[in-house]
Amino acid sequence: xxxxMLHIFRNNPLGxxxxxxxxxxxxxxxxxxxxxxxxxxxxxxxxxxxxxxTLDLDATxxxxxxxxxxxxxxxxxxxxxxxxxxxxxxxxxQNLEELSGEWDIMLCPRVISxxxxxxxxxxIGRRVRALVKASDFPIFIASPCERPWQSIAAFFGGxxxxxxxxxxGLSLAEQASVPxxxxxxxxxxxxxxxxxxxxxxxxxxxxxxxRADWVIWRNGxxxxxxxxxxRDALVVAGAAGDSAMHxxxxxxxxxxxxxxxxxxxxxxxxxxxxxx
Numbered sequence: 254x255x256x257x258m259l260h261i262f263r264n265n266p267l268g269x270x271x272x273x274x275x276x277x278x279x280x281x282x283x284x285x286x287x288x289x290x291x292x293x294x295x296x297x298x299x300x301x302x303x304x305x306x307t308l309d310l311d312a313t314x315x316x317x318x319x320x321x322x323x324x325x326x327x328x329x330x331x332x333x334x335x336x337x338x339x340x341x342x343x344x345x346x347q348n349l350e351e352l353s354g355e356w357d358i359m360l361c362p363r364v365i366s367x368x369x370x371x372x373x374x375x376x377i378g379r380r381v382r383a384l385v386k387a388s389d390f391p392i393f394i395a396s397p398c399e400r401p402w403q404s405i406a407a408f409f410g411g412x413x414x415x416x417x418x419x420x421x422g423l424s425l426a427e428q429a430s431v432p433x434x435x436x437x438x439x440x441x442x443x444x445x446x447x448x449x450x451x452x453x454x455x456x457x458x459x460x461x462x463x464r465a466d467w468v469i470w471r472n473g474x475x476x477x478x479x480x481x482x483x484r485d486a487l488v489v490a491g492a493a494g495d496s497a498m499h500x501x502x503x504x505x506x507x508x509x510x511x512x513x514x515x516x517x518x519x520x521x522x523x524x525x526x527x528x529x
Contacts, residue, residue: 255285255286256284256286256357256529257286257355257356258275258278258286258287258288258357258359258393259352260272260287260289260290261290261308261360262290262291262292262314262321262325264313264316264318264320264321264324264325265313267313267362268314269324269328270395270397270399271362271395273328274360274395274399274517275393275395278360278393280333281402281429281431282425282529285334285357286336287329287334287335287337288337288356289322289325289336289339290339291318291321291322291325291338291339292310292314292350293315294315295310295312295314295315296308297310297351297352299351299354300351300352300354301354301387301388301524302389306384306387307349322338354388354389356390357529358392358527359384359388359390359393360393360394361381361384361393361394361395362381385492386522386523386524387524388522388524389526389527390525390526390527391421391519391520391522391527391529392519393517393519393520394511394517394518394520396517397515400484400485400517401485402431402485402486402487402516402517403486404426404431404432404434404485405422405425405426405429405432405433405434405487405489406422406433406434406436406486406487406488406489406516407421407423407434407435407436407488407489407490408435408436408488408489408490408491408506408510409436409437409447410437410438410440410441410447411441411442411447411450412442412491412493414491414492415491416450416451416456417525418489418490418521419456421489422435422489423456423463423465424529425519426463426465427463428529432466433460433466434465434466434483434486435460435466435467436468436482437468437469437470438470438478439469439470439471440475444469444471447469475506475509476509476513479509479510479513479514484515486516487518488514488516488517488518488519489521490506490507490510490511490518490519490520490521491507491521492520492522493507
């Protein structure tokens with residue numbers, strides 16, 4: 254059974270880059286169908302088991318609706334992908350469209366509701382953070398411009414969530430037939446503790462089977478060491494959910510990663526249960 258990627262289409266040059274990245278992701282990973290939603294309003298809902306998330310889209314998502322579907326299909330032409338048009342499952346009493354939460358991955362730009370001038374490295378909008386916290390599937394954060402990724406870079410600091418990020422990275426590397434590197438900055442856990450966690454979970458064995466590299470940063474700051482992450486890597490990292498909403502990404506390792514690296518990013522949130 255094919256898995257499903259949700260993509261909310263924005264009919265402008267930024268939206269074009271985002272859709273190209275969704276197409277590339279689906280082709281690279283395989284067995285992924287692309288489901289396109291063309292919003293008619295600047296608000297919609299996505300329903301999860303843990304609650305309903307309101308997406309406040311900026312006005313660029315609803316402009317030029319008369320050419321949106323044509324532009325999207327032109328980009329899809331020749332890709333070989335199976336694509337579908339998303340029909341909202343229902344309308345709420347506030348006349349908001351509600352989308353199903355039954356997806357395997359969803360693409361988001363770094364910002365979906367703030368001023369376009371704030372889009373860039375170093376800023377992830379609060380609505381995207383809310384989506385990451387509630388979603389039971391991973392969130393794919395597009396880079397500003399499409400660049401084909403040729404490897405996976407997963408981050409593991411010794412936590413259970415970091416372990417889930419490595420598992421997601423292993424799965425993606427295997428399906429896309431690309432190399433995997435696991436990066437560990439020794440701060441919150443010792444090298445011995447990290448190794449034991451990887452071994453006891455069986456993840457180390459899978460890393461060995463895929464001949465994955467384990468890069469341990471014993472010296473220097475994480476910000477300085479991030480220079481070693483390949484520019485053509487798809488980054489996979491976990492987002493903690495036990496802090497206040499404004500600290501979900503900011504003030505954390507993930508905040509540093511997304512602020513420093515221009516790479517596309519797959520975020521494994523605290524509610525994420527699905528493995529691609």
